[in-house]
Amino acid sequence: MPTARETFFSADGGTAGIGLGIEIGDTSASQAGRGVYNATTVPMTSASSWRNGQTNAATKSTSSVLATPTSSPAVASKQPPLQAVSEAEAEGEPEEEFNLDLDALSNLPARESVDMEFKELSLTVKLGFNRGEKEILHNVCGKFPGSQLIAIMGPSGAGKSTLLDALSGFKTTGVDGSILLNGRRRDLPSFRRMSCYITQDDRLQPLLTVSENMHIAADLKLGENVSYEEKESRIEDILLLLGLYEHDQTLTMRLSGGQKKRLSIAMELINNPTVMFLDEPTTGLDSSSCTKVLELLKRLTTQGRTIICTIHQPTAKLFQIFDQVYVLSAGNCVYQGGTQKLVPFLHSVELPCPMYHNPADYIIELACGEYGFDKIDTLKAATENGNCLTWFNNPRAVLRSEALMRKYPIPKRTKNVSLENTSLTNQCSVLLRRGYIKAKRDTTMTHLRIIVNIAVAVLYGALYDHAGKEGSRVLDNYNLLFAILMHHTMTTMMLTVLTFPIEMTILIKEHFNRWYSLKAYYIAMTLVDLPITIFSSFIFSVIIYLWSYQPMEWVRFWMFFVISLLIVFVGQSFGLIIGAWFSVTNGTFLAPVLTIPMMMFAGFGVTLRDLPSYLRWGSHISHLRYGLEGFIAAIYGMDRKVLECNEPYCHYRYPKKFLEEISMTGDQFWKDLIALCSMMVLLRVGAYIVLQAKIKSVR
Numbered sequence: 261m262p263t264a265r266e267t268f269f270s271a272d273g274g275t276a277g278i279g280l281g282i283e284i285g286d287t288s289a290s291q292a293g294r295g296v297y298n299a300t301t302v303p304m305t306s307a308s309s310w311r312n313g314q315t316n317a318a319t320k321s322t323s324s325v326l327a328t329p330t331s332s333p334a335v336a337s338k339q340p341p342l343q344a345v346s347e348a349e350a351e352g353e354p355e356e357e358f359n360l361d362l363d364a365l366s367n368l369p370a371r372e373s374v375d376m377e378f379k380e381l382s383l384t385v386k387l388g389f390n391r392g393e394k395e396i397l398h399n400v401c402g403k404f405p406g407s408q409l410i411a412i413m414g415p416s417g418a419g420k421s422t423l424l425d426a427l428s429g430f431k432t433t434g435v436d437g438s439i440l441l442n443g444r445r446r447d448l449p450s451f452r453r454m455s456c457y458i459t460q461d462d463r464l465q466p467l468l469t470v471s472e473n474m475h476i477a478a479d480l481k482l483g484e485n486v487s488y489e490e491k492e493s494r495i496e497d498i499l500l501l502l503g504l505y506e507h508d509q510t511l512t513m514r515l516s517g518g519q520k521k522r523l524s525i526a527m528e529l530i531n532n533p534t535v536m537f538l539d540e541p542t543t544g545l546d547s548s549s550c551t552k553v554l555e556l557l558k559r560l561t562t563q564g565r566t567i568i569c570t571i572h573q574p575t576a577k578l579f580q581i582f583d584q585v586y587v588l589s590a591g592n593c594v595y596q597g598g599t600q601k602l603v604p605f606l607h608s609v610e611l612p613c614p615m616y617h618n619p620a621d622y623i624i625e626l627a628c629g630e631y632g633f634d635k636i637d638t639l640k641a642a643t644e645n646g647n648c649l650t651w652f653n654n655p656r657a658v659l660r661s662e663a664l665m666r667k668y669p670i671p672k673r674t675k676n677v678s679l680e681n682t683s684l685t686n687q688c689s690v691l692l693r694r695g696y697i698k699a700k701r702d703t704t705m706t707h708l709r710i711i712v713n714i715a716v717a718v719l720y721g722a723l724y725d726h727a728g729k730e731g732s733r734v735l736d737n738y739n740l741l742f743a744i745l746m747h748h749t750m751t752t753m754m755l756t757v758l759t760f761p762i763e764m765t766i767l768i769k770e771h772f773n774r775w776y777s778l779k780a781y782y783i784a785m786t787l788v789d790l791p792i793t794i795f796s797s798f799i800f801s802v803i804i805y806l807w808s809y810q811p812m813e814w815v816r817f818w819m820f821f822v823i824s825l826l827i828v829f830v831g832q833s834f835g836l837i838i839g840a841w842f843s844v845t846n847g848t849f850l851a852p853v854l855t856i857p858m859m860m861f862a863g864f865g866v867t868l869r870d871l872p873s874y875l876r877w878g879s880h881i882s883h884l885r886y887g888l889e890g891f892i893a894a895i896y897g898m899d900r901k902v903l904e905c906n907e908p909y910c911h912y913r914y915p916k917k918f919l920e921e922i923s924m925t926g927d928q929f930w931k932d933l934i935a936l937c938s939m940m941v942l943l944r945v946g947a948y949i950v951l952q953a954k955i956k957s958v959r
């Protein structure tokens with residue numbers, strides 16, 4: 261695979277021309293070598309439905325529009341859709357199936373383009389207690405005209421992702437300055453309804469197929485009012501457009517990096533956003549896939565969408581695909597303008613791009629300070645920290661705020677206060693469906709939960725055989741009841757602590773992109789886990805209850821099972837709080853560490869009577885204490901008869917004597933039940949609040 265430098269030294273006339281000062285978009289130059297673009301606009305059809313597209317498409321100047329070989333689908337299907345594909349093939353790069361269906365593109369409705377402008381934008385983060393603040397963006401300005409593919413470039417740590425977060429509204433804390441849309445101050449809720457954010461890492465559901473992911477996205481984003489046929493046709497068009505149609509039955513985890521990236525884009529395209537933000541869409545892709553993803557984005561801009569992405573250091577080939585570039589250096593703007601204007605700009609500030617040097621590489625080197633930090637100041641001054649529009653492709657056509665306000669009417673205010681497109685019930689039912697598919701596919705985890713419960717029950721059963729009915733083994737039985745509590749607490753809590761952080765990244769992305777509310781997610785997540793939790797606890801309870809010969813009375817068994825289940829739910833809720841708040845590493849440390857005091861406060865090792873008075877409060881907050889009391893009430897309470905005694909002497913033959921010994925009365929079952937239920941509700945609500953706070957803190 262050629263490096264940027266090799267590409268530059270290659271005989272590619274169009275690309276190599278950049279270093280020589282030839283305009284990148286110069287079609288004559290590019291066509292002289294292997295073709296890059298030709299100047300044909302993407303066809304638009306006239307009907308107003310999704311399938312038929314819309315007529316008010318923002319048309320673009322022909323020089324900046326990608327190749328569209330033909331508007332005829334028949335011919336389109338025969339021709340390689342992009343010249344870059346044949347280019348990649350000629351270079352012998354690994355070629356992934358990616359057949360763009362141009363007809364499908366014309367089926368996507370066009371959007372009215374949106375001009376974005378930001379003035380004196382700064383972003384400050386708090387570094388923590390007593391460590392002050394750090395300003396990441398320093399009063400930068402900029403203008404991103406509509407229907408363009410815009411790159412935010414800069415060295416690592418320059419603030420690219422931070423700028424993208426601020427512009428998209430993902431980050432709102434510490435943001436200062438103004439962000440304007442079509443000349444008017446951005447109304448964040450309205451803007452979020454028309455935009456989407458695609459993260460650098462592909463936060464996709466690995467166990468769902470492409471088609472399932474698309475259907476879930478469509479059901480969440482389009483809602484009940486859009487017919488099944490219309491959803492199907494949208495999905496079909498998008499999959500065709502993105503070259504994913506033939507992979508629609510492939511599990512997401514089996515897709516290549518490029519396909520995952522395209523699926524992320526496809527899922528957000530379902531509700532046809534006007535502005536798309538992508539954080540490093542080319543990271544982790546080979547050069548051929550990078551080109552294809554960017555060319556696809558470029559195509560999407562031809563219908564009025566504004567696409568803004570961060571990119572680290574594009575090769576010359578990738579660089580030329582962008583319409584405009586915004587370069588940052590340590591939170592300041594060092595260039596803003598057309599990609600083909602970069603070389604003349606550098607010339608104008610007497611920092612000419614060396615011959616045969618990729619201007620994208622050169623500006624990054626300058627921005628890094630490789631040629632001296634004074635050069636950064638020169639560039640910053642020349643661009644007026646992003647205020648200067650001289651180097652735009654067509655500076656005269658750039659409209660100022662006042663002109664934009666005159667051109668675009670005041671946007672209508674929507675009455676809908678909710679950011680999501682569908683009702684809470686619909687969101688819950690779609691998320692339940694998704695959860696069910698995941699649980700069904702994740703057979704390892706589902707089976708593991710059942711197998712672990714059976715295996716541990718069998719092990720305990722063998723260890724404590726007959727302990728439930730023997731007067732000589734009452735203490736053993738007490739230990740068994742404690743071991744059961746620990747099993748229920750630890751298995752469920754650790755499972756949530758370990759799995760929840762993985763879900764969090766997907767939740768943050770989907771929630772920000774308004775797929776569903778946090779409430780819907782939380783309800784669905786709670787409900788979807790119920791069947792497997794109840795089933796595995798039931799199996800466990802039956803095996804251990806029978807094997808250890810606990811009293812054969814239905815009522816005692818159900819009391820035992822209900823307490824087991826509540827302990828599982830409390831453990832799960834506790835795990836949720838820890839999982840939502842802490843990382844996996846910290847969570848796996850904290851969860852058992854916090855459980856041990858609960859164990860002590862439950863009366864294990866030290867009876868409740870012997871607890872020092874200043875630590876008595878601990879027994880009131882220990883769920884294990886209520887669990888143990890509940891178990892004791894179920895097994896030894898309700899005036900249980902005298903136990904069997906097969907030894908010469910059984911100290912605890914009379915259950916009452918044992919109850920006195922452990923300072924329990926055996927009639928506290930309902931109190932314990934209420935205490936556990938209250939704890940479960942409190943912890944669940946607590947976990948929801950922590951989750952909400954966590955999501956807010958990320959922003």
Ligand SMILES: Nc1ncnc2c1ncn2[C@@H]1O[C@H](COP(=O)(O)OP(=O)(O)OP(=O)(O)O)[C@@H](O)[C@H]1O
Pocket residue numbers: 385386387394396414415416417418419420421422423572
């Ligand atoms: N919450 C934070 N607390 C402290 N510093 C932060 C925080 N967020 C970002 N930074 C710092 O701000 C700077 C810009 O970060 P940002 O992620 O925007 O850079 P970037 O240009 O996207 O880098 P890269 O290309 O490596 O992803 C970095 O120095 C980073 O360490």
